[in-house]
Amino acid sequence: MVAAPKLREVVAEAVAAGNTRIVVNLSGTDFMDSSGLGALIGCLKLARQAGGDLRIACVEPQVQMVLELTSMNRVLKPHSSVEEAFSDE
Amino acid sequence: MSEVLACRRLRGEAKPEIIDALQDEFDVLWEDASFVTEADRMTFSTAVVEVASNGVQHSVGSGDRPVELGVELTVTRNRLQASVSEYGAVEAPAGAQGEAAALELPAEDMESGRGLHLVRALVTTVVYERRDGANIWTLRKNTAS
Numbered sequence: 001m002v003a004a005p006k007l008r009e010v011v012a013e014a015v016a017a018g019n020t021r022i023v024v025n026l027s028g029t030d031f032m033d034s035s036g037l038g039a040l041i042g043c044l045k046l047a048r049q050a051g052g053d054l055r056i057a058c059v060e061p062q063v064q065m066v067l068e069l070t071s072m073n074r075v076l077k078p079h080s081s082v083e084e085a086f087s088d089e
Numbered sequence: 090m091s092e093v094l095a096c097r098r099l100r101g102e103a104k105p106e107i108i109d110a111l112q113d114e115f116d117v118l119w120e121d122a123s124f125v126t127e128a129d130r131m132t133f134s135t136a137v138v139e140v141a142s143n144g145v146q147h148s149v150g151s152g153d154r155p156v157e158l159g160v161e162l163t164v165t166r167n168r169l170q171a172s173v174s175e176y177g178a179v180e181a182p183a184g185a186q187g188e189a190a191a192l193e194l195p196a197e198d199m200e201s202g203r204g205l206h207l208v209r210a211l212v213t214t215v216v217y218e219r220r221d222g223a224n225i226w227t228l229r230k231n232t233a234s
Contacts, residue, residue: 031138033138033142033204034201034203035142037203038200038201041198041200042200062135065131066135066207069206070194070203071197072197074197075197
């Protein structure tokens with residue numbers, strides 16, 4: 001809940017600086033609630049509006065569960081590593 | 090009635106700091122109830138933190154004093170139970186009252202509206218009550234053990 005506004009801030013700065021292909025490394029996030037999920041969705045929209053994309057990597061089990069139960073894993077598909085997140089391009 | 094094997098309580102102003110305190114209470118709770126599986130711990134604590142976070146972010150005070158959040162966690166052999174109370178808050182909107190909450194998930198690009206859907210997917214029952222000027226959510230999760 002405390003980290004969510006910080007995430008928005010960091011991603012907004014990155015997008016404003018022209019970095020629109022963003023990977024969020026979630027390896028240090030062992031707990032996320034729906035406000036954290038909302039922040040990720042907001043950041044995804046920001047990146048896409050700027051012509052880029054936002055992807056997530058190294059998802060811990062609790063975060064994976066929250067993504068699945070809200071069906072948001074279809075939009076925010078977890079990638080196994082930061083390097084792999086944009087490997088399809 | 091099943092014997093209470095572990096119990097933790099906390100109460101404080103409805104500020105973000107109380108969520109960290111709640112996470113600490115869970116750590117102690119699981120030490121006292123080590124038989125609870127990792128899967129049950131994860132689902133139950135996610136649901137309780139979601140309801141408590143909701144209280145911190147959205148509760149509206151009914152008077153001059155700030156809203157206080159109270160959480161009581163109880164473990165019996167077959168059940169995990171939590172009551173999350175918003176003291177001194179106006180009644181929760183109908184759409185946020187547990188069972189009454191909308192069943193459908195919001196559109197994929199919506200940034201909010203998933204909290205109670207998530208809670209209901211994680212626990213066995215969610216009950217909302219308005220009692221003595223407080224909003225009280227009672228979450229129960231039947232466990233495998």
